[in-house]
Amino acid sequence: MESPFTYILITLFFSSILLSIIFFMTWQTMGKQKYALMFSLSFLASTVLWANSLFKTLFLSHSLYWMIGCSVSMLSVILGTWGHCLRTNTKLHPALLLGLGIIGMALTYFFTFISPHIGLQMSLYLYIDVVLLLITSVVIIKHRKKSRPAEVGASIMHFVFAGCLFIAASIALSQGKTVDTEIVKLYGIVNFTALPAAYVGMSVFVIYMLASDLAEEMKQLAMTDLLTNCLNRRGFYIHAKQHMLDLKKLGQHGCLIYWDIDKFKAINDQYGHAGGDEVLISISHLIKQHVKKDDLIGRMGGEEFVILIGRSSYEEAQNVAERLRTVINDTPIQFGEQHINVTASFGVVELDAQDITVEQAIDLADNALYKAKSGGRNKVVFNLNSK
Numbered sequence: 019m020e021s022p023f024t025y026i027l028i029t030l031f032f033s034s035i036l037l038s039i040i041f042f043m044t045w046q047t048m049g050k051q052k053y054a055l056m057f058s059l060s061f062l063a064s065t066v067l068w069a070n071s072l073f074k075t076l077f078l079s080h081s082l083y084w085m086i087g088c089s090v091s092m093l094s095v096i097l098g099t100w101g102h103c104l105r106t107n108t109k110l111h112p113a114l115l116l117g118l119g120i121i122g123m124a125l126t127y128f129f130t131f132i133s134p135h136i137g138l139q140m141s142l143y144l145y146i147d148v149v150l151l152l153i154t155s156v157v158i159i160k161h162r163k164k165s166r167p168a169e170v171g172a173s174i175m176h177f178v179f180a181g182c183l184f185i186a187a188s189i190a191l192s193q194g195k196t197v198d199t200e201i202v203k204l205y206g207i208v209n210f211t212a213l214p215a216a217y218v219g220m221s222v223f224v225i226y227m228l229a230s231d232l233a234e235e236m237k238q239l240a241m242t243d244l245l246t247n248c249l250n251r252r253g254f255y256i257h258a259k260q261h262m263l264d265l266k267k268l269g270q271h272g273c274l275i276y277w278d279i280d281k282f283k284a285i286n287d288q289y290g291h292a293g294g295d296e297v298l299i300s301i302s303h304l305i306k307q308h309v310k311k312d313d314l315i316g317r318m319g320g321e322e323f324v325i326l327i328g329r330s331s332y333e334e335a336q337n338v339a340e341r342l343r344t345v346i347n348d349t350p351i352q353f354g355e356q357h358i359n360v361t362a363s364f365g366v367v368e369l370d371a372q373d374i375t376v377e378q379a380i381d382l383a384d385n386a387l388y389k390a391k392s393g394g395r396n397k398v399v400f401n402l403n404s405k
């Protein structure tokens with residue numbers, strides 16, 4: 019009858035192979051993101067770690083078995099941390115991570131072969147794993163202002179895993195220079211009860227995190243106009259409701275600007291559809307340069323756009339529309355060798371005067387835009403918000 023620890027090791031061995039395959043397939047199917055490959059390699063290193071423990075009786079030297087075990091353990095955690103840094107664009111130099119691993123190896127070698135100390139031999143590399151897991155936990159939670167639930171879960175699980183390893187390492191360290199069989203037994207119990215659950219929990223949360231990355235990407239794509247990279251109609255409506263509430267909370271004066279390129283059909287007729295597309299791309303780019311980063315820009319369809327802005331005074335907000343009209347009027351669009359002169363008409367509605375929904379604001383601004391068109395185009399008309 020094998021020790022129960024053997025069965026746990028077998029389970030961990032197969033779980034790690036599966037996780038490595040899952041992340042490899044993720045890497046292949048999700049645009050060859052380097053971090054997914056790092057996760058796959060990290061679990062491959064874990065597979066070697068569990069295999070090493072399973073077949074330790076085959077080793078002639080226990081010290082050799084130990085050196086292989088601690089090097090793949092650190093390699094696995096280093097690759098995982100590296101992957102999380104790549105996913106979150108955290109600028110942590112890989113040399114720093116590898117350096118930590120090399121220091122861990124050198125110290126373990128020293129306390130295994132040169133000045134044997136069983137406590138330090140068994141614990142130092144685990145403490146390095148703990149530091150790396152804590153770095154990962156912080157990297158996951160810190161890179162975004164408001165973390166997604168999957169990221170909170172993954173960060174907590176890395177923290178829990180680090181905690182389990184810390185306890186195991188501290189138990190091992192308490193042996194001192196020579197082996198204490200009672201402490202080794204306790205170390206085994208901690209290692210084979212809390213650790214596997216934390217290990218699997220952490221891996222599942224990382225998978226959940228990548229799935230939620232994909233869901234978020236799809237959501238963004240469904241709300242984005244692919245030609246101009248502005249929000250599309252659906253995206254604008256979804257964001258505008260919250261944006262209007264935020265403006266109110268911040269005490270900002272909100273304005274909704276509905277605008278439309280003049281005689282766009284004639285531009286298409288003269289320069290072709292590609293010329294028309296170039297105008298749409300360049301004009302939306304120009305507009306983005308002349309409003310604030312937080313202002314909400316949407317393409318409502320064809321050559322119609324909408325902008326939701328907040329400024330400290332209503333005059334300031336109104337001036338934005340006039341400034342945009344002037345900049346479009348004064349900036350010919352380059353299309354190959356040609357320059358296309360473009361003008362646009364604007365309808366503006368103030369949002370603060372009374373409670374008004376996004377839909378009502380768009381209707382009122384659209385009425386004002388209609389007046390700007392019928393009044394000769396290349397104009398800004400203000401709707402004074404009479405609901």
Ligand SMILES: Nc1nc2c(ncn2[C@@H]2O[C@H](COP(=O)(O)OP(=O)(O)OP(=O)(O)O)[C@@H](O)[C@H]2O)c(=O)[nH]1
Binds near residue numbers: 281293321395
């Ligand atoms: N190139 C290009 N043209 C588009 C796109 N979407 C809509 N259009 C064209 O935009 C033109 C809109 O024309 P109209 O609605 O008559 O408006 P207009 O010519 O700008 O006239 P006014 O708005 O009255 O000044 C149509 O010819 C559509 O085919 C697009 O994505 N790319």
